[in-house]
Amino acid sequence: MSSLILTPNLDRPDDVYADLLEAHEGLDKAQSDALNARLILVLANHIGDRQIIAEALQAAKQAGQPA
Amino acid sequence: MNKIFETPLYPYTRSPDQGCTPVARRRVVIVGAGPVGLAAAIDLAQQGIEAVVLDDNDKVSFGSRAICFAKRQLEILDRLGCGQQMVDKGVVWNLGKVFFGDRKVYEFNLLPEDGHQRPAFINLQQYYFETYLVQRAQQLQSQGAPIELRGQNKVLQVQDQGDHVALRIDTPEGPYDLQADWLIACDGAGSPIRAMMGLDFVGRVFEDNFLIADVIMDAEFPTERWFWFDPPFNKGQSALLHKQPDGVWRIDLQLGWDIDKEQEKQPERVIPRLKAMLGDDVNFQLEWVSIYTFQCRRMEKFRHNRVVFAGDSAHQVSPFGARGANSGLQDADNLVWKLKLVIDGKAPPALLDSYDSERVYGADENILNSSRSTDFITPKSQQSRIFRDAVLDLSEHFAFARPLVNSGRLSLPCTYDGSVLNSADALPQGPARTRPGAPCPDVALENGYLLPQLGNDFVLLCINTPAPEALQVNGIALRPLALSCDPETNTALAQRYLGDAPAAVYLLRPDQHVAARWPSYNETDICAALLRATAQG
Numbered sequence: 001m002s003s004l005i006l007t008p009n010l011d012r013p014d015d016v017y018a019d020l021l022e023a024h025e026g027l028d029k030a031q032s033d034a035l036n037a038r039l040i041l042v043l044a045n046h047i048g049d050r051q052i053i054a055e056a057l058q059a060a061k062q063a064g065q066p067a
Numbered sequence: 068m069n070k071i072f073e074t075p076l077y078p079y080t081r082s083p084d085q086g087c088t089p090v091a092r093r094r095v096v097i098v099g100a101g102p103v104g105l106a107a108a109i110d111l112a113q114q115g116i117e118a119v120v121l122d123d124n125d126k127v128s129f130g131s132r133a134i135c136f137a138k139r140q141l142e143i144l145d146r147l148g149c150g151q152q153m154v155d156k157g158v159v160w161n162l163g164k165v166f167f168g169d170r171k172v173y174e175f176n177l178l179p180e181d182g183h184q185r186p187a188f189i190n191l192q193q194y195y196f197e198t199y200l201v202q203r204a205q206q207l208q209s210q211g212a213p214i215e216l217r218g219q220n221k222v223l224q225v226q227d228q229g230d231h232v233a234l235r236i237d238t239p240e241g242p243y244d245l246q247a248d249w250l251i252a253c254d255g256a257g258s259p260i261r262a263m264m265g266l267d268f269v270g271r272v273f274e275d276n277f278l279i280a281d282v283i284m285d286a287e288f289p290t291e292r293w294f295w296f297d298p299p300f301n302k303g304q305s306a307l308l309h310k311q312p313d314g315v316w317r318i319d320l321q322l323g324w325d326i327d328k329e330q331e332k333q334p335e336r337v338i339p340r341l342k343a344m345l346g347d348d349v350n351f352q353l354e355w356v357s358i359y360t361f362q363c364r365r366m367e368k369f370r371h372n373r374v375v376f377a378g379d380s381a382h383q384v385s386p387f388g389a390r391g392a393n394s395g396l397q398d399a400d401n402l403v404w405k406l407k408l409v410i411d412g413k414a415p416p417a418l419l420d421s422y423d424s425e426r427v428y429g430a431d432e433n434i435l436n437s438s439r440s441t442d443f444i445t446p447k448s449q450q451s452r453i454f455r456d457a458v459l460d461l462s463e464h465f466a467f468a469r470p471l472v473n474s475g476r477l478s479l480p481c482t483y484d485g486s487v488l489n490s491a492d493a494l495p496q497g498p499a500r501t502r503p504g505a506p507c508p509d510v511a512l513e514n515g516y517l518l519p520q521l522g523n524d525f526v527l528l529c530i531n532t533p534a535p536e537a538l539q540v541n542g543i544a545l546r547p548l549a550l551s552c553d554p555e556t557n558t559a560l561a562q563r564y565l566g567d568a569p570a571a572v573y574l575l576r577p578d579q580h581v582a583a584r585w586p587s588y589n590e591t592d593i594c595a596a597l598l599r600a601t602a603q604g
Contacts, residue, residue, distance in 0.1 A: 038461055040454075041454070064345060
């Protein structure tokens with residue numbers, strides 16, 4: 001069974017980051033929130049594995065806490 | 068002319084039990100002549116068990132209330148002798164459309180599977196549903212079956228006396244005492260019996276109000292379930308339109324929490340709302356209007372010695388998913404055969420604890436599904452609304468998001484996985500859908516359907532293997548039913564009952580659920596499974 005990848009996995013990280021910022025350009029807060037929600041759902045479906053998504057949620061939560 | 072729900076159907080008449088000494092004792096007393104109480108009474112009476120139904124009213128449901136009845140419930144009604152009438156009167160539907168704002172985002176087809184006698188769903192006003200049950204009860208009574216409906220009999224006191232239940236009942240001629248061997252409380256969400264017994268009822272309250280209206284109109288709307296999220300005519304809220312018999316349409320409009328209920332029920336408030344939805348040129352007439360709120364909750368235990376709770380008195384769900392009346396009918400279906408075996412002395416009272424465990428399991432499944440639907444339909448936080456709207460926006464463009472759209476997960480029968488009555492699955496290569504605990508799916512046979520041949524007794528279904536003579540185990544009859552199945556010609560029977568196995572033997576409960584299954588006939592295993600299925604193993 002595969003598990004969540006938490007080591008560097010993006011071929012060109014700066015490009016991907018720039019793509020994310022660009023997608024939000026010119027959007028107000030509500031539009032950005034909606035875009036993020038749609039993006040999360042699209043990516044969750046692509047992953048397709050509840051366990052991986054649960055691990056991702058956990059990692060995202062954990063990173064919001066003091067180390 | 069009086070409407071059907073304004074006409075007394077079982078008016079008060081004096082019973083010989085009133086004022087008699089010693090106090091009369093009845094086998095089973097059922098409180099509440101709603102869908103669940105009537106179904107339980109009919110089932111008991113059909114099997115020769117005395118059933119007395121008490122109701123503080125003498126009419127059927129006021130207004131349409133529960134309108135969506137699922138296939139499994141129609142199959143239960145077939146066993147009770149009134150399924151056909153329901154289907155003949157009901158509106159059969161398969162298509163649903165989902166709208167978000169002013170656009171259609173998604174439609175679904177329930178796509179009924181071949182080989183079932185009954186459709187996936189019918190819409191039928193609860194007052195018709197109850198009328199046909201009352202008529203069936205009266206028909207049984209006229210044929211000498213031990214069933215009786217007592218209108219305007221209101222229970223004032225209830226006391227569990229250990230070996231019986233003592234009741235004090237008010238009538239237009241004053242109160243009387245009655246004893247019952249067993250009491251089934253089917254007296255609805257506000258159950259007075261539950262309150263009199265001081266029993267708990269905890270759960271989640273949803274803070275929202277829905278306007279529910281039955282509208283009579285000649286409209287061009289198709290026979291489909293239409294559901295709107297955030298429609299222009301009800302901004303920020305939801306709406307539902309669904310057809311019922313007699314040109315009556317059910318409309319549900321979410322109103323939000325902070326409203327004046329009495330004011331919102333007034334025609335001068337309701338009619339403009341409906342005109343905004345239906346258009347100014349549609350002529351309609353209001354038949355019934357109500358405002359409801361709901362809770363998702365259940366009792367901790369449904370059985371309290373000789374008092375058993377069934378239907379809304381035991382558990383409540385949100386209306387999204389048609390899981391209220393439908394689950395109550397499954398309660399009655401599950402309870403009656405067990406109660407009969409206990410009354411007949413063929414099974415220990417512990418069998419009734421399996422009613423508790425199985426139907427609590429079913430209630431939890433229904434509460435989970437209907438709570439999730441409610442969270443989707445009425446988002447409780449800004450973030451949940453953002454996700455909800457994201458799903459709806461995506462569903463218009465991409466198939467992947469459509470299964471996430473939740474306008475109600477429609478009632479499906481519960482599979483009692485892990486029930487103490489099940490025996491271990493000895494046919495693992497058989498289909499998962501007929502594993503122990505599952506309700507039997509219907510199949511078209513050469514002459515008729517499978518389900519009408521099952522139920523009421525334990526049945527031993529032998530497919531492609533010889534059936535034994537009728538068996539008796541500790542006085543419990545086991546009725547054999549042999550079928551041969553060529554997987555080439557009856558693919559449905561093969562897919563639903565054989566899977567990859569060449570032959571199969573199923574032990575089926577009186578409520579048409581699978582208790583055990585094997586690749587071949589073995590009397591010792593079958594006797595053990597039957598004892599287990601009756602709490603004796």
